[in-house]
Amino acid sequence: MNTNAMNSKEQSSCTICGNTSAAGLHIVKSFICSSCEQEIVKIDVKDERYPFFVSRMKTIFYEPNANA
Numbered sequence: 001m002n003t004n005a006m007n008s009k010e011q012s013s014c015t016i017c018g019n020t021s022a023a024g025l026h027i028v029k030s031f032i033c034s035s036c037e038q039e040i041v042k043i044d045v046k047d048e049r050y051p052f053f054v055s056r057m058k059t060i061f062y063e064p065n066a067n068a
């Protein structure tokens with residue numbers, strides 16, 4: 001029996017919510033879990049969490065230490 005064949009997916013820590021999941025998006029050096037991915041897709045700009053998601057997304061696409 002080969003038990004290693006199905007374990008190719010690594011668990012990653014979500015950049016937005018911090019949860020560890022194997023399902024989601026890898027963007028640059030960051031990871032967004034599938035639940036946050038769904039939130040981002042459907043979130044409204046008037047949602048109180050919208051600024052939080054935007055700020056987290058900025059940390060993904062803009063490296064804070066790029067100009068060190």
Ligand SMILES: [Zn+2]
Pocket residue numbers: 014015016017018019032033034035036037
């Ligand atoms: Zn998440």
